[in-house]
Amino acid sequence: AASLSGMPAFASKTDDAIAAFTGGASVAEGGIELTAPEIAENGNTVPVSVTAPGAVSIMLLATGNPTPAVATFNFGPMAGARSGATRIRLAKTQDVVAVAKMEDGSFRQAGATVKVTIGGCGG
């Protein structure tokens, strides 16, 4: 019955995106901090920031969007911190997920639930 809700399709798209990023490696919790508002009145512009000390790149995903990919930050030698902030679109209330690839080749993940009042995909 759960498959009728449409959520598993989005969830598996997110899983696919994570698997493509990690190459199937296991992902640990901790060592990464994702900051997003608990409630976003306007899903068109939701501020999010992510920090993961020792990360070489960080991928942001919106699990409830038609397409989960949001952005990928790749850090260069002049990066002052392994962190970035931007503004994103969220179609509805959902979990935002950040996955970091660390310098030692391991992966870290963090998530945050954002309640969206007005969806941001213009559907």
Next chain:
Amino acid sequence: MAKGVKPRVKVPKSAAAGDVITIKTLISHKMESGVRKDGDGNIIPRSIINRFVADFNGQNIIDVTLEPAISTNPYFQFDAMVSEAGEFKFTWYDDDGSVYETSKKIKIA
């Protein structure tokens, strides 16, 4: 080419050598996601900035891949290391092939 695209960046004018500074960038761009429909129900084609790069004296600070889920007028905030006086260069790449550039100099105080 998307109309009215204007990059804006905020970088301190000076810093001490070895400092970490915060940079804020914003570029005016409609970031058409490709999932919206017009009044007749036709899908409006995707037109976004798909990549943003910030460099300092030719060395990379951050290289971001943008998807349609990035909001209109893409905004980024990040930290950079200032090892010496020099120039920050910011580049945005549009789906339509346009490239928008701006740069800022920084002094060592």
